[in-house]
Amino acid sequence: MKKNIEIRWHGRGGQGAKTAALLLADVAFSTGMHVQGFPEYGPERMGAPITAYNRIGDEPIRVHSNIYEPDYVVVVDETLLHSVDVTNGLKKEGGIVINTTKSKEEIMPLLKGYEGNVYIIDAHKVSMATLGKYFPNSPMLAAIVKISGVIDKETFLSHMEASYMHKFAKKPEVIEGNMNALKMAFEEVK
Amino acid sequence: MSKATDITKINEHSPYYDITPGDQIYGGGGSKKFNTGEWRTQTPVIDWDKCTQCLLCTPVCPDSSIPVSNGRREDFDYDHCKGCGICEQACSFGAITMKEGM
Amino acid sequence: MSIRERMSGNEAVAYAIKQINPDVMPAFPITPSTEIPQMVSTFIANGEIDTEFIPVESEHSSMSATMGANAAGARALTATSSCGLAYMWELLYVAASDRLPVVLALVNRALTGPININCDHSDSMGARDAGWIQIYAENNQEAYDNFIQTFRIAEHPDVRLPLMACQDGFITSHAVENIELIEDDKVKAFAGEYHPENYLLNPDMPMAVGPYANSPFYMETKMNQRLAMENAKKVILEIADEFEKISGRKYGFFEEYRLEDADYAVVIIGSAAGTTKDAIDELREQGIKAGLLKIRVFRPFPGEEMAKVLSHVKAIAILDRAESFSACGGPIGSELKAALFDFKFSGIAVNYFYGIGGRDYTVAEAKAVYSDLIAYADGSKPVENYKYIGLRK
Numbered sequence: 001m002k003k004n005i006e007i008r009w010h011g012r013g014g015q016g017a018k019t020a021a022l023l024l025a026d027v028a029f030s031t032g033m034h035v036q037g038f039p040e041y042g043p044e045r046m047g048a049p050i051t052a053y054n055r056i057g058d059e060p061i062r063v064h065s066n067i068y069e070p071d072y073v074v075v076v077d078e079t080l081l082h083s084v085d086v087t088n089g090l091k092k093e094g095g096i097v098i099n100t101t102k103s104k105e106e107i108m109p110l111l112k113g114y115e116g117n118v119y120i121i122d123a124h125k126v127s128m129a130t131l132g133k134y135f136p137n138s139p140m141l142a143a144i145v146k147i148s149g150v151i152d153k154e155t156f157l158s159h160m161e162a163s164y165m166h167k168f169a170k171k172p173e174v175i176e177g178n179m180n181a182l183k184m185a186f187e188e189v190k
Numbered sequence: 191m192s193k194a195t196d197i198t199k200i201n202e203h204s205p206y207y208d209i210t211p212g213d214q215i216y217g218g219g220g221s222k223k224f225n226t227g228e229w230r231t232q233t234p235v236i237d238w239d240k241c242t243q244c245l246l247c248t249p250v251c252p253d254s255s256i257p258v259s260n261g262r263r264e265d266f267d268y269d270h271c272k273g274c275g276i277c278e279q280a281c282s283f284g285a286i287t288m289k290e291g292m
Numbered sequence: 293m294s295i296r297e298r299m300s301g302n303e304a305v306a307y308a309i310k311q312i313n314p315d316v317m318p319a320f321p322i323t324p325s326t327e328i329p330q331m332v333s334t335f336i337a338n339g340e341i342d343t344e345f346i347p348v349e350s351e352h353s354s355m356s357a358t359m360g361a362n363a364a365g366a367r368a369l370t371a372t373s374s375c376g377l378a379y380m381w382e383l384l385y386v387a388a389s390d391r392l393p394v395v396l397a398l399v400n401r402a403l404t405g406p407i408n409i410n411c412d413h414s415d416s417m418g419a420r421d422a423g424w425i426q427i428y429a430e431n432n433q434e435a436y437d438n439f440i441q442t443f444r445i446a447e448h449p450d451v452r453l454p455l456m457a458c459q460d461g462f463i464t465s466h467a468v469e470n471i472e473l474i475e476d477d478k479v480k481a482f483a484g485e486y487h488p489e490n491y492l493l494n495p496d497m498p499m500a501v502g503p504y505a506n507s508p509f510y511m512e513t514k515m516n517q518r519l520a521m522e523n524a525k526k527v528i529l530e531i532a533d534e535f536e537k538i539s540g541r542k543y544g545f546f547e548e549y550r551l552e553d554a555d556y557a558v559v560i561i562g563s564a565a566g567t568t569k570d571a572i573d574e575l576r577e578q579g580i581k582a583g584l585l586k587i588r589v590f591r592p593f594p595g596e597e598m599a600k601v602l603s604h605v606k607a608i609a610i611l612d613r614a615e616s617f618s619a620c621g622g623p624i625g626s627e628l629k630a631a632l633f634d635f636k637f638s639g640i641a642v643n644y645f646y647g648i649g650g651r652d653y654t655v656a657e658a659k660a661v662y663s664d665l666i667a668y669a670d671g672s673k674p675v676e677n678y679k680y681i682g683l684r685k
Binding site for chain 2: 389390391392452489490494496497498499500501502503505508509511512513515516520
């Protein structure tokens, strides 16, 4: 049995980092795992930096603290790199995925010498190409699933499709776009 | 359903186990058994010759101690009248006077 | 077969309410408990339950309406947090002395001053002397399980006391975790319906609720409340046994985790117990006999029972998530120390404050508490009776 993994999300109020964390918990749950998905609550203001967390794995979860030494970090908004210490405590064996239009070379100097794996994805591009609007949630969800390997791709996609079919039962036309966003994100993470 | 509470049996000498949970009182009309008339230091007396049966005294009585039957007021309910004297003030015909004592 | 699900603590309580389908729910929103009435009103709007929802203009009114509905003969509940509970204060005492078995879903949040929306236990601990039964949950599962048991305990003829079912604001209320739900029909059969012996809407036996009780009656009334609270101990265990039959999950006044042979024990309430359990497992791997006592029922206070299971421990750390500004300890600390004294505990017992205003409490901090206890017990460190965890120095 492998040890549960811990993920920390950094986003801005209104971007859906919390929702993405809950979605990840949801899909991991539906594949049979033990999950925890929770936000760190402060004054909820649009645009303010927010943090959300996941613990996921085969073991029941008892701990109820924030995550200080995550295996993985997701940065939903690259502008946070200037104000938030996103790699704080991040394990070297793990990795970080950042939503950005910049190249890895441009991003690296902002990561305070982090020695682990660094991944980038242009969630804006993925979202516009597949949904026609900017929803970074789905691409970032696929990105963290890919880099962490917490769920294998096919299982993830089939569970997400079932979840979208339930969630968008009255708007079936958006399901395909969201599924394409997930699939494209898998290819776009670098 | 509990039996009606006999409030004459619950008093300052009752042990805690004889008092209902939450001091709830079952059965209506318990106040009838509570003889507040003995608190009186002044007593209203009616002069039936002056009373016109206008019934202005009845609704102002805070203790419902001026009974009315068939549209006419009757004598005071001295078991419950506390002797406040409001009826004396309300009477336009000087038919009610307060006398000292019970 | 139980139902494998994932939901937040608030969803879990709302789900339990849906399964119980109580008669009346008056409520006023306040973070972090708002989702509970929000979800229940959605169930009602969708026709899934026929609970009467009363939107009120304040928590003073929500508790008043809950009590009124209950006195009338209805199974009634409300939900609140923090200042909302404070605004109910006057009524809390009335619900208890009038012996109205109402239920309150409390999502613990720090009381304002300074304003703060995060978890601590200052709200419910402040209300600990109001005469309410208080039951606390470690996680969403316990929040759900506890809630299903609430009405049965509160409404029991030997008890008839209001009950507060507490969980930690945000930490469990807003965290999505796995949960095992019980089938609707089983919960429905377990919870039953409320059929009080006497109620205001009974035309065959009118009644008066809450009469004036001056000095000749007040003390006797309080004695009767105390006896009801003593009876609650027996009833809480009976209902827990019955609950175990439908759920397979065992509950009591408290949970002992690796306590039986422990030399060092933490006593704690709520979500931080799970964090402490992880610390204990790590310490046990190093050969340190660490254990935990997690209080589930704080009112009635199981002092004797706790003193008994802690009697062999060398050093105990009692962790409070609320200051009481006695300048010598917090609510659990002072009450448990009193019980330990009564039952001749001869070890060391110290009091800590943690998690106040939502300050995080980590596995590392839990381990540090055990390090303190070991040092106190072997005399290598002077005993500090009253200490903060995670305070910046």
